[in-house]
Amino acid sequence: MNPLSSADVAPEPSSPQLVVRTTLLGTVLDEHPAALLRLLPRTAPLAWVRRGDGLVAWGEVARVETRGPTRFADAEAAWAALRSRAVVRDDVDLPGTGPVAFGSFAFEEGSEQRSVLVVPRVVVGRRGRTAWITTITTSQTSAGSAPTLAPVPTLAHVLEDVEPVTAPGTVTYSQGAVADEAWTDAVEQAVQQIRDGRLDKVVMARDVQARTEAPIDPRWLLTRLATAYTGCWTFSVDGMVGATPELLVRSEKGLVTSRVLAGTIRRTGGEEADLARAAKLAHSSKDLEEHEYAVASVAEALAPFCQSLNVPETPFVLHLPNVLHLASDVTGVLCTRGTGSLAAQAGSASPTATAGLVGPSGLVGPGSTSTSAGSPTVTPPSSLTLAAALHPTAAVCGTPTPVANDLIRALEGMDRARYAGPVGWVGGDGDGEWGIALRSASLDPEDPHSARLFAGCGVVAASDPAAELAETEAKLEPMRLALGAEPVGSD
Numbered sequence: 504m505n506p507l508s509s510a511d512v513a514p515e516p517s518s519p520q521l522v523v524r525t526t527l528l529g530t531v532l533d534e535h536p537a538a539l540l541r542l543l544p545r546t547a548p549l550a551w552v553r554r555g556d557g558l559v560a561w562g563e564v565a566r567v568e569t570r571g572p573t574r575f576a577d578a579e580a581a582w583a584a585l586r587s588r589a590v591v592r593d594d595v596d597l598p599g600t601g602p603v604a605f606g607s608f609a610f611e612e613g614s615e616q617r618s619v620l621v622v623p624r625v626v627v628g629r630r631g632r633t634a635w636i637t638t639i640t641t642s643q644t645s646a647g648s649a650p651t652l653a654p655v656p657t658l659a660h661v662l663e664d665v666e667p668v669t670a671p672g673t674v675t676y677s678q679g680a681v682a683d684e685a686w687t688d689a690v691e692q693a694v695q696q697i698r699d700g701r702l703d704k705v706v707m708a709r710d711v712q713a714r715t716e717a718p719i720d721p722r723w724l725l726t727r728l729a730t731a732y733t734g735c736w737t738f739s740v741d742g743m744v745g746a747t748p749e750l751l752v753r754s755e756k757g758l759v760t761s762r763v764l765a766g767t768i769r770r771t772g773g774e775e776a777d778l779a780r781a782a783k784l785a786h787s788s789k790d791l792e793e794h795e796y797a798v799a800s801v802a803e804a805l806a807p808f809c810q811s812l813n814v815p816e817t818p819f820v821l822h823l824p825n826v827l828h829l830a831s832d833v834t835g836v837l838c839t840r841g842t843g844s845l846a847a848q849a850g851s852a853s854p855t856a857t858a859g860l861v862g863p864s865g866l867v868g869p870g871s872t873s874t875s876a877g878s879p880t881v882t883p884p885s886s887l888t889l890a891a892a893l894h895p896t897a898a899v900c901g902t903p904t905p906v907a908n909d910l911i912r913a914l915e916g917m918d919r920a921r922y923a924g925p926v927g928w929v930g931g932d933g934d935g936e937w938g939i940a941l942r943s944a945s946l947d948p949e950d951p952h953s954a955r956l957f958a959g960c961g962v963v964a965a966s967d968p969a970a971e972l973a974e975t976e977a978k979l980e981p982m983r984l985a986l987g988a989e990p991v992g993s994d
């Protein structure tokens with residue numbers, strides 16, 4: 504059993520002291536992909552779940568709200584202050600045990616939408632056969648006296664308080680910020696700008712409004728998403744709900760992973776026809792081009808933090824129930840004390856500098872990006888720092904990033920709010936997992952009958968606006984299914 508420990512960093516007088524206790528859960532959770540989600544209360548559920556593993560949480564002992572260009576840095580500083588003073592007893596010591604904060608960040612620095620980090624009161628987690636429960640309280644004790652650990656609830660106690668999940672009833676959909684025709688016009692203009700050479704790729708998104716007969720119970724959506732989209736990360740943070748297939752970054756004990764997606768084709772439902780479509784996607788020059796930009800943006804953003812990086816040369820085809828995607832898993836080893844970053848190594852022209860680093864064909868790989876700031880990193884960056892550095896990737900913004908971002912502002916006609924922004928969790932040691940908030944909806948805090956669904960797609964020179972509109976419809980399917988009534992099976 505780990506002793507009570509408090510990090511030896513100077514206390515930050517303005518932030519409360521967290522008292523955190525993690526213990527093993529004696530009760531075995533069943534194998535259903537939504538088993539963890541069944542523990543959640545109706546109000547403000549927090550979740551990050553995939554294939555039955557992950558974290559669910561509720562209650563709120565601290566909340567950080569940030570905005571604007573410093574939204575990531577401010578959240579990071581607040582979390583650093585909280586975790587540095589935390590008193591922690593962790594009997595399990597796995598990723599996701601001990602102190603945890605859930606976050607959801609606005610896509611755009613000029614967004615009206617707040618970005619949030621929430622420190623929950625109770626977290627239940629599972630990794631394989633191990634399940635645990637963490638309680639977090641804030642200490643009210645005066646300096647010098649020992650903080651009291653909260654009693655740990657049993658699973659039976661937790662389940663006693665769970666209200667039944669309710670269905671949303673009939674759902675009606677209506678146009679979002681931009682009508683379909685105006686949206687395809689905007690895509691047409693984007694294609695023209697690409698053909699004129701102003702940029703290589705831009706991701707254009709749209710929204711759809713859903714209105715439900717009964718108030719939306721987020722657990723209805725989460726359970727259905729986790730059951731049908733088992734390969735995706737089902738998330739819920741501060742009203743942002745979805746099942747994303749795209750992992751922006753996972754940072755665990757010095758290793759980083761990012762699942763990059765770009766390039767899409769709708770599934771037909773028939774196995775043989777889908778295999779033919781997968782082959783078509785894998786050879787589509789338009790989709791491969793879209794994908795290469797996205798992989799390059801991730802590799803470039805990670806290079807300054809990594810001593811080695813593996814960038815697959817060719818994507819694989821990821822099968823989801825609604826669509827097929829081109830996918831690449833980029834992995835890396837973070838710099839530690841004494842090991843310089845890839846970017847720095849590339850600058851020094853070391854023969855081993857780019858070992859294991861394969862740039863996507865035809866694009867500038869990170870190993871040759873000598874302009875990246877490449878000073879050796881001594882403290883491994885937190886997962887939130889990495890997410891901030893990666894955001895926005897070319898899977899949700901475009902190439903070059905600033906030009907694409909400007910074009911999105913000029914043409915898209917809506918505030919993306921937290922759609923396509925990082926969503927996930929960060930732990931007490933900075934490790935964590937952040938997805939890109941895709942295949943998602945934002946629940947209206949003022950009106951429980953209302954949700955805003957989002958979808959976007961990568962536009963390149965060869966894009967056809969009508970086909971891009973159809974692609975957004977395919978990407979809206981998971982959330983339409985989540986709001987539906989018919990039974991769902993797993994993929």
Ligand SMILES: C=C(O[C@H]1C=CC=C(C(=O)O)[C@@H]1O)C(=O)O
Pocket residue numbers: 706708749764765766767793828897898899941942957958959960961962978
């Ligand atoms: C922007 C979205 O998807 C991105 C992720 C995968 C494939 C994409 C594409 O093929 O366009 C997009 O880059 C979305 O789902 O809203």
